[in-house]
Amino acid sequence: MGKPTGFMEYKRETTKKRDPFERTKSWQEFHILMPEPVLRQQGARCMDCGVPFCQTGTTMDGSGEIGCPVYNLIPEWNDLVYHGKWKEALERLHKTNNFPEFTGRVCPAPCEGSCTVAISDEAVSIKSIEFHIVERGFQEGWIVPQPPAKRTGKTVAVVGSGPAGLAAAAQLNKAGHTVTVFEREDRIGGLLTYGIPDVKLAYHVVERRVKILEEEGVMFKANVEIGKDIPAAQLKNDFDAVLLCTGATKPRDVEVEGRELKGIHFAMDFLTANTKSLLNSNHQDNNYISAEGKNVIVIGGGDTGVDCITTSVRHGAKSITQFDINKQKPGVRDEEKNPWPLFPIVHQVEDGQKEAQAVYGSDPRSYQVSTTKFVGDEHGNVKELHTIDVETKFDENGRKTRTPIPGTEKVWPADLVLLAVGFTGPEERIIEELSLATTARQTIEAAYGKYATSVDGVFAAGDNRRGQSLVVWAIHEGREAARECDRYLMGSSNLP
Incomplete structure (x- = not known):
């Protein structure tokens, strides 16, 4: 790190927010961007620890979670922010996270709980820095469509446009496959759009990223419910692979x-x-x-x-x-x-x-x-x-x-x-139509890391597989499931 003693010299500061009383008078987001000198100081608090648990991304059975599920390269982009290299920081951030503008707003930041500085002081402001990196990227025009250089000729249907579905679609499209995302609601985004109030995650933030994905070649079909408007079995016939990212939407x-x-x-x-x-x-x-x-x-x-x-x-x-x-x-x-x-x-x-x-x-x-x-x-x-x-x-x-x-x-x-x-699991219509095996928790049976269901060519990721969880875990599973789907289609995969 460029400032090994930064964590001793600077106190933690996080993204400022408008007054709680005043902001209740509108539905506008209430984050206030921090000045660059303050952000660079916050990046300097990252202490060059020997083992950065913040980016570990794992769970301990019966104990809890450690670090960032998408394995964000946190110390790297903290250091780049400290040195004022914002574009390079954005490139590092996008290597592991397709949608830092979502996690920078609504993630509970397990990374900060695993920060080494947090052993004896307040954690590095990782979430705030992530939020500012991606918003700086949009402001500067650095985030632009990057369609694949060539297409594979393979087609994939992604069912559900929440964080898992969007992440999977982004990665599969990057691999050159032709991807169609089906969403039963009238707007794309799943629970990002309709499950989180606009003041926390404004729809224009979701729409901004969806438009980029469209320009990269991802096709979105809203107001289409699989199992109702289109039989689930038809997807098997019409596409080379199907990835279910339908969430766990049955309320308890x-x-x-x-x-x-x-x-x-x-x-x-x-x-x-x-x-x-x-x-x-x-x-x-x-x-x-x-x-x-x-x-x-x-x-x-x-x-x-x-x-x-x-x-x-x-x-x-x-x-x-x-x-x-x-x-x-x-x-x-x-x-x-x-x-x-x-x-x-x-x-x-x-x-x-x-x-x-x-x-x-x-x-x-x-x-x-x-x-x-x-x-x-x-x-x-x-x-x-x-x-x-x-x-x-x-x-x-x-x-x-x-x-x-x-x-x-x-x-x-x-x-x-x-x-x-809470929620009791995924809805049954698609599961029953495709005759998918389920677990004792009524989630779709698909091994973590493999994501293949009991039906050939059908994969599952996100809450419908793991149960109700965080946006960041959904992104992680969408990315990993895309890799396994790519491997199924092509015999091998270069996706991370």
Whole structure:
């Protein structure tokens, strides 16, 4: 590194954001670009450690994740930024990550949890530097279409245009294959477009990259649902290979009394309708589920639940409460159960929660809360929600049990309830039509690193194979599955 002592001389700084209260008045992204001198200092904090765990990209069974799943060459582009070599930094970044503009916005940055500086100080601002490298690339006009020099004559159908599908399409096209991406929604991007609020990942950011892929030769077909508009078996006949990147979109339900009441919705239905209405008409068509003036309860403590908060605040909700069935995480990592370089399991206040705190005066979360029933009014609309606190314990085999705590019963006013308790796996239509083998978790059976399903010429990658996961893991699997698909078509592959 050009500044071996930088981590001792400079304090961590991250991408600045507009004031939490002020930014709730619009749907615009709230990131503020940092000055170049500050970014160069942040790059200088990368300490030239002997083993850069930040770029390891692996998991430890039963423990957690370490480093960047796409194996970003983090120390290299940190050093290039420190030296002001932005174009070279962008080239290094694109070697491993097709879409750093996505991960630079929405990735939880497992790389930073595995940063060597983080052993005794704050981690290098890896995510912020990544975001600035790619945005600098677009500003300078360095990111341009690069179509392949020649075509192989082979055709590939990619089903699903989320991060796994887009990454796979980009790589397969780079190898010279003719790629068609099928998307059942009216816009390309999958959950990047309709599952993440526009304030976190604006559609124009997704569209910007999709246009480049189109100019490189990738063909996109929106409003086409495989298994409904086109039989899945037809893809097998029409294409030399099929790659399924359909995600794990079956929502997990809450099976308690009163679930049938009006005003109780799955989080993705709420988020998708909101973004679609926003993009179509700036909400003028009223074709969305509004939280305006309502007491909103979000059941689920994860990122999707936070996205529901982000959206409800901007609608003008009367109040917002987020239920997390788990205990509040500790302020610092447990060095025995969650040591470095594992991803740190610690308490964090996400952007949506900061906004709710700014608007309503307190953190919206309530912990160890389990819903026991929903109660409605005479018109069948939900009006209140009953809960009890629970204690979570694990037995010697790691099995989880939740025990209600007597005397902790509570009634909450609720006009809108949003269920954000995860997903149970991929939808079955394509799986059944192609007679694909599945796992005990109902995901598509396809070995990690191989991605081949039980049907010849059909591959699977992303959440439909691994279960609900991060955008960065989806990109990783899309890239790897593209390599294996290329190997299947050509006998060998030069794709990374």
